[in-house]
Amino acid sequence: MKIISNSVEYHVELKGEGKPLLLLHGFTGSLETWSSLVQKYESRYQFIMVDLIGHGKTDSPHDYTRYTTEKAAEDLKNILETLGIKKACLLGYSLGGRLALSFACIYPEYVDRLVLESASPGLLTEKERKIRRESDRQLAERITRNGVADFIEYWQGIPLFKTQQSLPEDKRQEMRRQRLSNSETGLAGSLLGMGTGSQPSWWDHLQNLQFPVMLVTGEFDEKFCTIARQMQKLINNCEWKIIKGAGHAIHVEVDEKFGKIVSEFLTND
Numbered sequence: 001m002k003i004i005s006n007s008v009e010y011h012v013e014l015k016g017e018g019k020p021l022l023l024l025h026g027f028t029g030s031l032e033t034w035s036s037l038v039q040k041y042e043s044r045y046q047f048i049m050v051d052l053i054g055h056g057k058t059d060s061p062h063d064y065t066r067y068t069t070e071k072a073a074e075d076l077k078n079i080l081e082t083l084g085i086k087k088a089c090l091l092g093y094s095l096g097g098r099l100a101l102s103f104a105c106i107y108p109e110y111v112d113r114l115v116l117e118s119a120s121p122g123l124l125t126e127k128e129r130k131i132r133r134e135s136d137r138q139l140a141e142r143i144t145r146n147g148v149a150d151f152i153e154y155w156q157g158i159p160l161f162k163t164q165q166s167l168p169e170d171k172r173q174e175m176r177r178q179r180l181s182n183s184e185t186g187l188a189g190s191l192l193g194m195g196t197g198s199q200p201s202w203w204d205h206l207q208n209l210q211f212p213v214m215l216v217t218g219e220f221d222e223k224f225c226t227i228a229r230q231m232q233k234l235i236n237n238c239e240w241k242i243i244k245g246a247g248h249a250i251h252v253e254v255d256e257k258f259g260k261i262v263s264e265f266l267t268n269d
């Protein structure tokens with residue numbers, strides 16, 4: 001289905017019955033990344049899958065200021081309102097986790113429980129954010145100059161995704177296909193508008209979260225395990241799961257184990 005929020009046409013798919021669960025994919029991804037999870041648990045949850053702005057079948061505006069975290073969070077609020085959903089659980093992966101946390105900080109009244117997979121609350125200092133904005137700007141420039149295929153060739157090879165090299169070929173090809181289905185405009189806009197250096201820092205807000213939060217990181221993803229360790233100290237009601245045998249994209253690398261821990265957390269009243 002298509003839902004329009006502030007002139008952006010979002011591609012949204014609903015599947016399953018039960019507790020509403022909003023699923024937010026990562027940078028260069030699409031809602032297709034959740035197919036394994038949805039297939040296994042559609043009898044327990046009403047899955048709301050969204051292609052984020054600039055991704056998948058959702059619009060990719062040319063004005064990168066339309067991609068800000070705050071505007072993307074407002075879009076998610078508008079989508080939930082359009083669907084008549086007053087409160088939902090959220091599961092966000094990486095960029096989708098940063099957006100899920102941003103949504104939860106801005107619109108806490110809509111959040112039942114929050115699962116953050118390999119995600120951060122942003123960067124602590126303006127100096128870090130400035131440096132990151134410049135590196136994301138250079139990546140965006142590369143995408144615009146050389147195209148998506150060149151960028152994905154580079155992106156899938158960064159150290160953060162090292163563990164994905166040992167995935168079965170069919171899984172690697174599926175990830176590649178999803179990444180290649182995105183546009184230069186959308187990926188560049190996402191980096192420029194809602195990159196890690198462009199979003200607000202939520203570090204000082206973590207202590208205010210009142211709903212249950214589960215952080216999930218892969219044991220081989222040192223960077224995001226370090227971030228999760230810091231986050232857990234600041235969040236009142238917070239579990240942190242370190243998943244053996246996984247790197248950054250846990251829901252792809254160890255999908256069965258990931259689905260089990262998420263489902264246990266979401267049904268643990």
Ligand SMILES: C=C(O[C@H]1C=C[C@H](C(=O)CCC(=O)O)[C@@H](C(=O)O)[C@@H]1O)C(=O)O
Nearest residue numbers: 026027028093094095096160195196249
């Ligand atoms: C490389 C870093 O940051 C990027 C890595 C992960 C985020 C993401 O969504 C990747 C999803 C994927 O390709 O599977 C991405 C983001 O949050 O936008 C970051 O730019 C890093 O070292 O922080």
